[in-house]
Amino acid sequence: MRTLPDQEIVVVGGGLVGAAIAWGLARKGVRPLVLDGEDLAHRASRANFALVWVQGKGIGAPHYARWTIGSAKLWPSFAEELEEASGVDVALRQRGGFTFALSEGEMTMWTEEVQSVAAALGEDAPEHVLLDHAGTARMVPAIGRDVVGSIYSPLDGDVNSLRLFRALHAGMVNLGACYQARSDVTEILPKDGGFLLKGAWGEVFAGRVVLAAGNGNTRLAPMVGLSAPTVQSKGQILVTEKCEPFFPYTSTTIRQADEGGVMIGDSQEADTLSIATSQDISTVLAGRAARTFPQLSQVNVLRSWAGFRVKTPDGLPIYETSPIHPGACVVMCHSGVTLAANHALLVADAIAGRKATLADDRFSGRRFHVPQH
Incomplete structure (x- = not known):
């Protein structure tokens, strides 16, 4: 079994979330080792729709809506900096996004959702426009007669998902991160001053560890005193x-x-x-x-x-540092593309700065802990 040199920090998972965190850490001068799984693993990063999307997000959770909006607004500067570090243009387009309704029932349902989020956010609500068929056709002439209406939001957009994945990996390595594939982590043992990570590939000691392994976090998080529940999706x-x-x-x-x-x-x-x-x-x-x-x-x-999908029981992200094993944290979410700017520019900064709270404390996994009576 091969033992790797001791590391300052290890990121477990090299998907969109892990790569964004690793790129952000390297950007701050922290050089992480990224341990990733097999290339053909069932990773969410290979099945995403590549949207930078805010419309309708955060129903009943305005803190999540604000978190999403903030990331969408950071995306232009993030994409520019990422291209400088990697040489890869991720083809960001933020010309706006549509939710198309094929029935009056769909139009009513989605209108209520968008208006619910807007009411909760007040002046912070992103712009949205309700359009009937004619209004939609003026903006998108190719739509069919079955489209009864739509909702348009100018903040929404998309990227080239494969280029984003490549840009994050190339960029993090160019900035000093080290990437090792075929290195599934099967065990994490808290030790004095850090953590021993093990797998069939060998083992490595790290002063700190970031769990960004998607659905694999459910298994790994309890090893460092954290919880990362998911539901099948x-x-x-x-x-x-x-x-x-x-x-x-x-x-x-x-x-x-x-x-x-x-x-x-x-x-x-x-x-x-x-x-x-x-x-x-x-x-x-x-x-x-x-x-x-x-x-x-x-x-x-x-x-x-x-x-x-990497989906928690309430659909919201989890960002949390371990209360009993300092130096360990978990980062996971469903919207890995939309939130990539936040992960690279804000969450990674918080991790680099050893902050106890990585984002809004309402994203802690403790929200799923139901007291037993």
Whole structure:
């Protein structure tokens, strides 16, 4: 078994969250070792929709809405700095996003959600516009007759997800981080002055450890006195052949990437452990996409894949330092792209500065601890 040299800090997980934290740490002069799993592991980073999205987020949780809005506003400066460090343009577009309704019931439901968030935020609420079919068609002429209306928010956008992943990895290494793949961590033992991390690859002692292993945090967090519960949530995505540009904005269900291909998604499965795609779900996704943009009925689907979201019981992130093992913390969320700017520029700074609170304390995993009577 190979033993690695002692480290100041180890980030467990090299997905979007772990890579953003590692890039942010390296940016502050802290050089982390990133221990990542197998390349074909069921990582959420390979199945994301690449949205920078605020519309409707934070129902019943205005602190989360503000956290999301703040990250979206940081994205332009983050993307610029990331390109400087990595040489990779992540193709950030923040021209606005649409939620398309295919029935009056959908329009009513989504309008109530957006207005609920706006009411809770008051003057901090992001701009949104309610549009009927005609108003939507003026902005997006390619929509179909089945679109009864939409909600438009100018702060929403997207990126090229594969370029973002590559930029974070190239950038963190360029800034001094060390990355080691095929290094699943199976055990963490708190020791005097730090932590011993073990796996089939060997072991390493670290003064501090950041758990950013997505769904793997559920298993690892209790080893350092933390809790990171998750619920099953699987999503499926279709990708079409490249098309002429027809949709210069983005949406939660359909987006045309900068290269021309169209991504179609937004499915939810909570009762399966299979990573396989479902033909039934693909049919529903494709059908809704063709009703929204009829021209897509003539476009070939090239790829389809599924992935498991990192989703806590209430859907909100967890940011917490260990109360009993100083130097250990957990960072996890579902919206790894939207929140990447916050993770790289704010949370990483808090970790580098050894702050006891990494973000709003309401994001602590302690919120799931229900007293026993």
